[in-house]
Amino acid sequence: MKKLKKASIRVTDIAMQYWCEKQMELNYLFGPKFVAPEKVDAGKRLHEELEKEISVPIDLQPKNYADYLFKDFYKGYTSMSLLGKNKKAREISIYGMEDNFKLIGKIDEIDIRDGSAVIVENKTRESNKIPSEAQTLTNKIQIIIYRKLLNDILQNRFGYEKFNAVYSLTRMHLTAEFVTQLDALGVEKGMQSLNEVSKKFFDSIARMKDMDDEMYLKYINRNTGEVMKSVEIKYDENYARDVLAFTMKYWRGARQALPVPEKETWKCSFCKFRGNECKAWYNGAE
Numbered sequence: 001m002k003k004l005k006k007a008s009i010r011v012t013d014i015a016m017q018y019w020c021e022k023q024m025e026l027n028y029l030f031g032p033k034f035v036a037p038e039k040v041d042a043g044k045r046l047h048e049e050l051e052k053e054i055s056v057p058i059d060l061q062p063k064n065y066a067d068y069l070f071k072d073f074y075k076g077y078t079s080m081s082l083l084g085k086n087k088k089a090r091e092i093s094i095y096g097m098e099d100n101f102k103l104i105g106k107i108d109e110i111d112i113r114d115g116s117a118v119i120v121e122n123k124t125r126e127s128n129k130i131p132s133e134a135q136t137l138t139n140k141i142q143i144i145i146y147r148k149l150l151n152d153i154l155q156n157r158f159g160y161e162k163f164n165a166v167y168s169l170t171r172m173h174l175t176a177e178f179v180t181q182l183d184a185l186g187v188e189k190g191m192q193s194l195n196e197v198s199k200k201f202f203d204s205i206a207r208m209k210d211m212d213d214e215m216y217l218k219y220i221n222r223n224t225g226e227v228m229k230s231v232e233i234k235y236d237e238n239y240a241r242d243v244l245a246f247t248m249k250y251w252r253g254a255r256q257a258l259p260v261p262e263k264e265t266w267k268c269s270f271c272k273f274r275g276n277e278c279k280a281w282y283n284g285a286e
Protein backbone atom coordinates (compact mmCIF):
# COMPACT_ATOMS: atom_id res chain seq x y z
CA MET A 1 0.00 0.00 0.00
CA LYS A 2 2.88 2.33 0.84
CA LYS A 3 4.72 1.52 -2.36
CA LEU A 4 1.66 2.33 -4.49
CA LYS A 5 0.75 5.34 -2.28
CA LYS A 6 -2.73 4.01 -1.68
CA ALA A 7 -5.07 4.45 1.28
CA SER A 8 -7.69 1.99 0.06
CA ILE A 9 -8.04 -0.89 -2.37
CA ARG A 10 -10.53 -0.62 -5.19
CA VAL A 11 -12.59 -3.65 -6.09
CA THR A 12 -11.41 -3.11 -9.68
CA ASP A 13 -7.79 -3.51 -8.43
CA ILE A 14 -8.72 -6.92 -7.05
CA ALA A 15 -10.37 -7.83 -10.36
CA MET A 16 -7.25 -6.71 -12.26
CA GLN A 17 -5.11 -8.99 -10.09
CA TYR A 18 -6.87 -11.82 -11.94
CA TRP A 19 -5.80 -10.38 -15.30
CA CYS A 20 -2.19 -9.69 -14.36
CA GLU A 21 -1.22 -8.65 -10.87
CA LYS A 22 2.11 -7.32 -12.08
CA GLN A 23 0.38 -5.13 -14.67
CA MET A 24 -2.03 -3.78 -12.05
CA GLU A 25 0.95 -2.79 -9.88
CA LEU A 26 2.87 -1.25 -12.80
CA ASN A 27 -0.20 0.77 -13.77
CA TYR A 28 0.01 2.44 -10.35
CA LEU A 29 3.77 2.91 -10.47
CA PHE A 30 4.14 4.12 -14.04
CA GLY A 31 0.70 5.24 -15.19
CA PRO A 32 -2.10 3.33 -16.87
CA LYS A 33 -2.07 1.88 -20.35
CA PHE A 34 -2.92 4.46 -22.92
CA VAL A 35 -6.58 4.44 -23.86
CA ALA A 36 -7.86 6.70 -26.61
CA PRO A 37 -9.85 9.51 -24.88
CA GLU A 38 -12.80 9.06 -27.25
CA LYS A 39 -13.12 5.42 -26.09
CA VAL A 40 -13.18 6.48 -22.44
CA ASP A 41 -15.70 9.20 -23.25
CA ALA A 42 -18.04 6.84 -25.13
CA GLY A 43 -18.04 4.29 -22.26
CA LYS A 44 -18.49 7.03 -19.64
CA ARG A 45 -21.29 8.63 -21.65
CA LEU A 46 -23.21 5.36 -21.82
CA HIS A 47 -22.87 4.87 -18.05
CA GLU A 48 -24.06 8.44 -17.49
CA GLU A 49 -27.04 7.92 -19.80
CA LEU A 50 -27.97 4.71 -17.97
CA GLU A 51 -27.70 6.51 -14.64
CA LYS A 52 -29.86 9.42 -15.82
CA GLU A 53 -32.69 7.01 -16.70
CA ILE A 54 -33.59 6.51 -13.06
CA SER A 55 -31.55 8.62 -10.71
CA VAL A 56 -32.64 11.86 -9.15
CA PRO A 57 -30.30 14.63 -10.39
CA ILE A 58 -28.24 15.87 -7.46
CA ASP A 59 -26.32 19.00 -8.40
CA LEU A 60 -23.66 19.34 -5.72
CA GLN A 61 -20.08 20.52 -6.23
CA PRO A 62 -17.85 19.09 -3.44
CA LYS A 63 -14.95 21.28 -2.31
CA ASN A 64 -13.09 18.82 -0.07
CA TYR A 65 -13.07 15.11 0.76
CA ALA A 66 -15.80 15.45 3.41
CA ASP A 67 -18.07 17.15 0.82
CA TYR A 68 -17.25 14.41 -1.68
CA LEU A 69 -18.14 11.65 0.81
CA PHE A 70 -21.36 13.45 1.74
CA LYS A 71 -22.42 13.68 -1.90
CA ASP A 72 -21.59 10.02 -2.47
CA PHE A 73 -23.63 8.88 0.56
CA TYR A 74 -26.51 11.23 -0.19
CA LYS A 75 -26.75 10.02 -3.80
CA GLY A 76 -26.52 6.39 -2.69
CA TYR A 77 -29.09 6.85 0.05
CA THR A 78 -31.52 8.64 -2.30
CA SER A 79 -31.20 5.93 -4.97
CA MET A 80 -31.49 3.07 -2.49
CA SER A 81 -34.56 4.68 -0.85
CA LEU A 82 -36.23 4.72 -4.28
CA LEU A 83 -35.22 1.15 -5.14
CA GLY A 84 -38.61 -0.28 -4.18
CA LYS A 85 -40.41 2.27 -6.38
CA ASN A 86 -37.99 2.47 -9.34
CA LYS A 87 -37.05 -1.25 -9.18
CA LYS A 88 -33.55 -0.07 -10.06
CA ALA A 89 -30.71 1.86 -8.43
CA ARG A 90 -27.56 2.84 -10.29
CA GLU A 91 -23.95 3.75 -9.44
CA ILE A 92 -24.10 2.79 -5.77
CA SER A 93 -20.79 3.14 -3.91
CA ILE A 94 -19.86 0.31 -1.65
CA TYR A 95 -17.42 0.40 1.27
CA GLY A 96 -15.95 -2.38 3.36
CA MET A 97 -12.87 -3.75 5.09
CA GLU A 98 -10.71 -6.80 4.54
CA ASP A 99 -7.57 -7.67 6.41
CA ASN A 100 -7.63 -4.16 7.95
CA PHE A 101 -7.57 -2.55 4.50
CA LYS A 102 -10.31 -0.24 3.28
CA LEU A 103 -12.12 -1.59 0.23
CA ILE A 104 -14.15 0.63 -2.07
CA GLY A 105 -16.15 0.07 -5.22
CA LYS A 106 -19.12 1.23 -7.22
CA ILE A 107 -21.93 -1.14 -8.14
CA ASP A 108 -23.33 -0.35 -11.58
CA GLU A 109 -26.87 -1.45 -10.95
CA ILE A 110 -29.13 -3.09 -8.37
CA ASP A 111 -32.44 -4.30 -9.80
CA ILE A 112 -35.52 -5.68 -8.13
CA ARG A 113 -36.60 -8.85 -9.94
CA ASP A 114 -39.39 -11.04 -8.58
CA GLY A 115 -39.09 -9.27 -5.23
CA SER A 116 -35.34 -9.89 -4.84
CA ALA A 117 -32.42 -7.51 -5.29
CA VAL A 118 -30.07 -8.50 -8.10
CA ILE A 119 -26.62 -7.02 -8.86
CA VAL A 120 -25.93 -6.17 -12.49
CA GLU A 121 -22.57 -4.99 -13.84
CA ASN A 122 -22.62 -3.26 -17.23
CA LYS A 123 -19.45 -3.55 -19.28
CA THR A 124 -19.11 -1.49 -22.42
CA ARG A 125 -17.22 -2.88 -25.43
CA GLU A 126 -15.83 -1.22 -28.51
CA SER A 127 -17.40 -3.74 -30.92
CA ASN A 128 -19.73 -6.73 -30.93
CA LYS A 129 -16.76 -9.02 -30.18
CA ILE A 130 -17.70 -11.38 -27.36
CA PRO A 131 -15.31 -11.03 -24.37
CA SER A 132 -12.75 -13.77 -23.81
CA GLU A 133 -12.94 -16.11 -20.82
CA ALA A 134 -10.01 -14.23 -19.21
CA GLN A 135 -11.86 -10.90 -19.53
CA THR A 136 -15.06 -12.40 -18.18
CA LEU A 137 -13.12 -13.76 -15.18
CA THR A 138 -11.97 -10.29 -14.06
CA ASN A 139 -15.55 -8.97 -14.39
CA LYS A 140 -16.82 -11.99 -12.46
CA ILE A 141 -14.34 -11.36 -9.62
CA GLN A 142 -15.49 -7.73 -9.48
CA ILE A 143 -19.19 -8.58 -9.14
CA ILE A 144 -18.48 -11.35 -6.59
CA ILE A 145 -16.52 -8.95 -4.36
CA TYR A 146 -19.31 -6.35 -4.61
CA ARG A 147 -21.71 -8.97 -3.40
CA LYS A 148 -19.38 -10.00 -0.56
CA LEU A 149 -19.16 -6.35 0.59
CA LEU A 150 -22.96 -6.03 0.45
CA ASN A 151 -23.26 -9.24 2.47
CA ASP A 152 -20.87 -7.84 5.08
CA ILE A 153 -23.25 -4.88 5.53
CA LEU A 154 -26.42 -7.02 5.45
CA GLN A 155 -24.96 -9.40 8.03
CA ASN A 156 -23.65 -6.61 10.26
CA ARG A 157 -19.96 -7.36 9.75
CA PHE A 158 -19.49 -3.83 8.41
CA GLY A 159 -21.60 -0.73 8.73
CA TYR A 160 -21.91 2.81 9.91
CA GLU A 161 -20.01 2.42 13.20
CA LYS A 162 -17.01 0.71 11.63
CA PHE A 163 -16.97 3.13 8.72
CA ASN A 164 -17.12 6.05 11.12
CA ALA A 165 -14.18 4.71 13.15
CA VAL A 166 -12.00 3.74 10.20
CA TYR A 167 -12.54 6.97 8.26
CA SER A 168 -12.49 9.18 11.40
CA LEU A 169 -15.67 10.94 10.28
CA THR A 170 -15.85 13.11 13.38
CA ARG A 171 -12.64 14.84 12.29
CA MET A 172 -14.04 15.73 8.86
CA HIS A 173 -16.03 18.88 8.20
CA LEU A 174 -18.22 20.01 5.33
CA THR A 175 -17.19 23.31 3.75
CA ALA A 176 -19.44 26.37 4.27
CA GLU A 177 -19.88 26.63 0.49
CA PHE A 178 -21.09 23.03 0.30
CA VAL A 179 -23.53 23.57 3.18
CA THR A 180 -25.00 26.52 1.22
CA GLN A 181 -25.47 24.15 -1.73
CA LEU A 182 -27.23 21.63 0.56
CA ASP A 183 -29.57 24.40 1.77
CA ALA A 184 -30.31 25.36 -1.83
CA LEU A 185 -31.08 21.72 -2.64
CA GLY A 186 -33.51 21.58 0.29
CA VAL A 187 -31.56 18.97 2.32
CA GLU A 188 -32.90 19.07 5.90
CA LYS A 189 -30.56 20.62 8.48
CA GLY A 190 -30.65 17.42 10.57
CA MET A 191 -29.25 15.50 7.62
CA GLN A 192 -26.43 17.94 6.89
CA SER A 193 -23.67 16.01 8.64
CA LEU A 194 -21.46 13.18 7.49
CA ASN A 195 -22.47 11.13 10.54
CA GLU A 196 -26.15 11.37 9.72
CA VAL A 197 -25.91 10.83 5.97
CA SER A 198 -23.54 7.86 6.30
CA LYS A 199 -25.88 6.27 8.86
CA LYS A 200 -28.80 6.70 6.48
CA PHE A 201 -26.75 5.29 3.59
CA PHE A 202 -25.72 2.11 5.45
CA ASP A 203 -29.27 1.70 6.82
CA SER A 204 -30.71 1.94 3.30
CA ILE A 205 -28.43 -0.91 2.19
CA ALA A 206 -29.07 -3.00 5.31
CA ARG A 207 -32.83 -2.80 4.61
CA MET A 208 -32.33 -4.71 1.35
CA LYS A 209 -32.98 -8.08 2.96
CA ASP A 210 -33.73 -10.33 -0.02
CA MET A 211 -30.71 -10.60 -2.26
CA ASP A 212 -30.70 -13.05 -5.12
CA ASP A 213 -27.66 -15.33 -5.40
CA GLU A 214 -27.78 -14.87 -9.17
CA MET A 215 -25.92 -11.84 -10.51
CA TYR A 216 -25.53 -10.63 -14.08
CA LEU A 217 -22.74 -9.26 -16.25
CA LYS A 218 -24.08 -7.37 -19.25
CA TYR A 219 -21.77 -6.65 -22.19
CA ILE A 220 -22.95 -3.60 -24.12
CA ASN A 221 -21.69 -2.20 -27.43
CA ARG A 222 -20.64 1.30 -26.35
CA ASN A 223 -21.39 2.76 -29.77
CA THR A 224 -24.86 1.29 -30.32
CA GLY A 225 -25.98 0.64 -26.72
CA GLU A 226 -26.97 -2.91 -27.76
CA VAL A 227 -26.61 -5.70 -25.13
CA MET A 228 -24.38 -8.29 -26.80
CA LYS A 229 -24.17 -10.86 -24.06
CA SER A 230 -25.48 -11.42 -20.56
CA VAL A 231 -23.59 -13.79 -18.24
CA GLU A 232 -25.25 -15.23 -15.14
CA ILE A 233 -23.03 -15.65 -12.08
CA LYS A 234 -24.01 -17.52 -8.96
CA TYR A 235 -22.65 -16.10 -5.73
CA ASP A 236 -20.49 -18.42 -3.66
CA GLU A 237 -19.27 -16.94 -0.36
CA ASN A 238 -16.45 -19.50 -0.01
CA TYR A 239 -15.12 -18.56 -3.43
CA ALA A 240 -15.28 -14.86 -2.48
CA ARG A 241 -13.27 -15.62 0.68
CA ASP A 242 -10.67 -17.56 -1.35
CA VAL A 243 -10.32 -14.62 -3.77
CA LEU A 244 -9.78 -12.20 -0.90
CA ALA A 245 -7.34 -14.51 0.90
CA PHE A 246 -5.25 -14.81 -2.29
CA THR A 247 -5.30 -11.14 -3.27
CA MET A 248 -4.75 -9.72 0.23
CA LYS A 249 -1.43 -11.59 0.51
CA TYR A 250 -0.14 -9.19 -2.14
CA TRP A 251 -1.55 -6.09 -0.41
CA ARG A 252 -0.11 -7.20 2.94
CA GLY A 253 3.26 -7.41 1.26
CA ALA A 254 3.48 -11.14 1.97
CA ARG A 255 4.42 -11.74 -1.67
CA GLN A 256 5.56 -9.81 -4.74
CA ALA A 257 3.16 -9.03 -7.59
CA LEU A 258 2.82 -12.12 -9.79
CA PRO A 259 3.26 -11.96 -13.56
CA VAL A 260 0.85 -14.01 -15.69
CA PRO A 261 1.41 -17.78 -15.64
CA GLU A 262 3.06 -19.33 -18.72
CA LYS A 263 -0.20 -20.42 -20.33
CA GLU A 264 -1.41 -16.80 -20.28
CA THR A 265 1.64 -15.11 -21.78
CA TRP A 266 -0.56 -14.11 -24.74
CA LYS A 267 -1.70 -11.24 -22.48
CA CYS A 268 1.85 -9.81 -22.58
CA SER A 269 1.49 -8.91 -26.27
CA PHE A 270 -1.18 -6.37 -25.28
CA CYS A 271 0.85 -4.93 -22.41
CA LYS A 272 2.87 -1.73 -22.72
CA PHE A 273 5.17 -2.79 -19.88
CA ARG A 274 6.45 -5.84 -21.75
CA GLY A 275 10.19 -5.61 -22.27
CA ASN A 276 10.33 -2.32 -20.37
CA GLU A 277 9.26 -2.34 -16.73
CA CYS A 278 8.35 -6.05 -16.94
CA LYS A 279 10.75 -8.62 -18.30
CA ALA A 280 8.98 -11.61 -16.73
CA TRP A 281 8.33 -13.35 -20.07
CA TYR A 282 10.48 -11.19 -22.32
CA ASN A 283 13.24 -12.90 -24.29
CA GLY A 284 14.50 -9.78 -26.03
CA ALA A 285 12.76 -10.54 -29.32
CA GLU A 286 10.18 -8.13 -30.73
Ligand code: SF4
Nearest residue numbers: 020023259268271278
Ligand atom coordinates in the same frame (compact mmCIF):
# COMPACT_ATOMS: atom_id res chain seq x y z
S1 SF4 B 1 4.34 -8.12 -19.67
FE1 SF4 B 1 2.96 -9.81 -19.15
S2 SF4 B 1 3.54 -10.44 -17.10
FE2 SF4 B 1 4.46 -8.45 -17.46
S3 SF4 B 1 3.00 -6.98 -16.61
FE3 SF4 B 1 2.51 -7.20 -18.75
S4 SF4 B 1 0.96 -8.81 -18.86
FE4 SF4 B 1 1.92 -8.93 -16.87
